[in-house]
Amino acid sequence: MNVLWLIMICVSVVFAIFTGRLEAYTQSIFDGAKAAVEISLFLLGIVSVWMGITRILEDSGLIYRIAHLFKPLISRLFRNIPGDHPSITAITLNVLANLFGLGNAATPLGIKAMQELDGLNQDQGAITPEMMTFIVINTASIQLIPFSVIGILAGFGHGNPAVVVLPVLIATAISAMTALLVLALFRRVFR
Amino acid sequence: MMSAVEYLSLLIIPLFLLFTVLYGTVKKVRVYDSFVAGAKEGPSIVLKIFPYLLTIFIAIKGFQASGAFDVLRNAFYSLFAFLGIPIEAVSMAIVKPLSGSASTALFSDIVKTAGPESLAALMSAVIMGSAETTFYVLAVYLGAVGIRKTRYLVPVCLIADLIGIVVAVVVTRWYFLA
Numbered sequence: 001m002n003v004l005w006l007i008m009i010c011v012s013v014v015f016a017i018f019t020g021r022l023e024a025y026t027q028s029i030f031d032g033a034k035a036a037v038e039i040s041l042f043l044l045g046i047v048s049v050w051m052g053i054t055r056i057l058e059d060s061g062l063i064y065r066i067a068h069l070f071k072p073l074i075s076r077l078f079r080n081i082p083g084d085h086p087s088i089t090a091i092t093l094n095v096l097a098n099l100f101g102l103g104n105a106a107t108p109l110g111i112k113a114m115q116e117l118d119g120l121n122q123d124q125g126a127i128t129p130e131m132m133t134f135i136v137i138n139t140a141s142i143q144l145i146p147f148s149v150i151g152i153l154a155g156f157g158h159g160n161p162a163v164v165v166l167p168v169l170i171a172t173a174i175s176a177m178t179a180l181l182v183l184a185l186f187r188r189v190f191r
Numbered sequence: 192m193m194s195a196v197e198y199l200s201l202l203i204i205p206l207f208l209l210f211t212v213l214y215g216t217v218k219k220v221r222v223y224d225s226f227v228a229g230a231k232e233g234p235s236i237v238l239k240i241f242p243y244l245l246t247i248f249i250a251i252k253g254f255q256a257s258g259a260f261d262v263l264r265n266a267f268y269s270l271f272a273f274l275g276i277p278i279e280a281v282s283m284a285i286v287k288p289l290s291g292s293a294s295t296a297l298f299s300d301i302v303k304t305a306g307p308e309s310l311a312a313l314m315s316a317v318i319m320g321s322a323e324t325t326f327y328v329l330a331v332y333l334g335a336v337g338i339r340k341t342r343y344l345v346p347v348c349l350i351a352d353l354i355g356i357v358v359a360v361v362v363t364r365w366y367f368l369a
Binding site for chain 1: 197199203204207208211212214215217218220222225226227228229230231232233234236237240241244245246247248249250251252253254255256257258259262295298299302303306307308312313316317319320321322323325328329331332333335336337338339340341342343344345346347348350351352354355358359362363366367
């Protein structure tokens with residue numbers, strides 16, 4: 001992350017100087033700050049809602065039952081999560097929310113999953129293999145029906161916008177699997 | 192079939208909420224107090240994420256505004272042009288990992304100008320549906336637990352994104368042209 005950020009800033013400033021867009025660049029810093037505030041405010045609402053719901057799940061013990069139910073499935077991808085750990089539920093709910101295209105629910109549940117996974121972390125501040133697998137699954141964006149895409153296609157007059165459902169599904173499935181494969185490859189090389 | 196699935200996805204969250212509240216009540220949980228106690232955690236989590244979001248957004252917006260983004264895109268254009276990939280799809284492929292709102296705007300624009308049934312629009316649709324806003328996901332999820340040492344995660348995500356785009360292009364061509 002450090003190297004990536006450094007490169008982006010340096011390249012941007014050099015380009016801004018050579019293309020004479022210094023004013024636009026300076027403005028973009030304030031735009032970026034504003035966008036961060038807006039998204040954080042949005043997150044504040046939905047994250048709090050999902051934290052409330054998951055607290056009921058915890059207090060009623062439902063979170064451990066769901067974890068128990070999905071343990072066999074999740075443990076294939078995440079080997080080092082013990083028995084009825086609540087992170088299994090959070091991961092399961094996050095994956096389900098992603099599958100059904102519920103982005104607003106997926107992000108808070110993903111945050112919850114990361115916190116639960118961090119609870120198992122021996123070395124705070126360093127990433128664990130489980131966290132990496134989880135993030136890679138999330139960036140691969142598995143989705144059954146891409147509602148927003150279909151909505152836009154339909155909005156501009158496509159006769160049968162649902163034709164994209166199958167190719168999107170095929171593309172996501174293949175790229176999710178290759179993403180996990182790339183991760184496994186890096187894991188082997190950098191052990 | 193479409194409308195049934197759409198209805199199901201509308202139903203999920205309300206039903207889930209109802210089930211959670213009823214199950215909690217059966218298990219003698221004071222659901223109202225429990226929800227409030229959980230929601231209290233929200234602000235501290237978002238406060239923790241905020242600096243990470245700010246940091247990554249400044250870099251992304253600056254990258255777009257400085258013209259570096261256009262140069263990167265043009266470089267990709269010439270690289271992909273002879274592979275028969277519409278330039279609109281290339282823009283889409285570069286914008287999607289960086290910004291969700293920008294990619295939605297770009298996608299709408301492509302559909303409008305190229306026509307909803309053109310190859311460019313369909314290819315962009317598949318990219319839009321199968322790629323994720325990688326930088327946002329990284330900032331939020333890593334920020335939530337204050338991870339500093341990410342090891343090889345970032346290169347893996349970027350390589351996976353690149354493969355994902357190629358897969359989307361190949362699948363679209365195969366599905367709509369074959």
